[in-house]
Amino acid sequence: MKGKSDMWYLWMWMVYLLLLFCDLSYCCGSAEYYITGECCPMCSPGEHVYKHCTEYTSTSCKPCTPKLFMAVPNGLLHCITCTVCDPGLGLKTERECSPTSDAVCGPLDQHYCTEADHKKGCRLAQRHTICRPGTFIRRNGTLLTNTECEECRDKTFSNKSSSPFCKPHTECNSEQKETTKGTKTEDTVCENMPVRSRFVLFGPFIFLALVFSGLSVKFCKERNNPCVPLHSTYRTPVQETQGTDNGP
Helix, strand or coil: CHHHHHHHHHHHHHHHHHHHHCCHHHHCCCCEEEECCEEEECECCCEEEEECCCCCCCCEEEECCCCEECCCCECCCCCEECCCCCHHHCEEEEECCECCECCEEEECCCEEEEEEECCCEEEEEEECCCCCCCEEEEECCCCCCCCEEEECCCCEECCCCCCCCCEECCCCCCCEEEEECCCCCCCCEEEECCHHHHHHHHHHHHHHHHHHHHHHHHHHHHCCCCCCCCCCCCCCHHHHHHHHHCCC
16 A cells, blocks of 8 residues: 555656646647747737737737738747848848748849858858959859959950950061060050161062162173063074075
């Protein structure tokens, strides 16, 4: 008999300890919240508690005011403040805040997200890198990745920011001279040579041509033979004399 009394006493202590450490909120239904000894009905999404329930009245709810929201059933006295998409953080509003959902932010134009939240969108963004002169855009930036730049290769240049490609250096022609060598940021500069410079460059060839022509004419005169093409149809004076002597 005494053993049964001890078991009953132990069981009562266990129930007491369970009730002592039990959070009464867990004893309420899934659509209720515990407050001041009562299990009150929760307010719907888009609303907050205006007055808690009592033994005789139900919960009184009130809609969220602008710039506030409540996404889930709740027993809170205040709605939650909407997220502000701050341009100073490189953000813009992708989806406006509503009574039942928070605002969703995204990166500004020419920006990419550096801190993303799959529920709230982007929390921080930075501007795409601007490819400086002497480089070109290897890969355009996206909403999640930065722009990639690459330096111009040999004999090419770009003199503007964010160039899609590098241009080849200009090659000076035979009547020009290179005054400034091309770099990765500047093109080659060519100038037309003045007449005197052209004469200095081509004068020896012209002089040799004139001398050769003069010697040819002098050689023909010394031989008393006019300079005619090899395949000329004219006869030489000797041929004409021979034709006269053999006449009738």
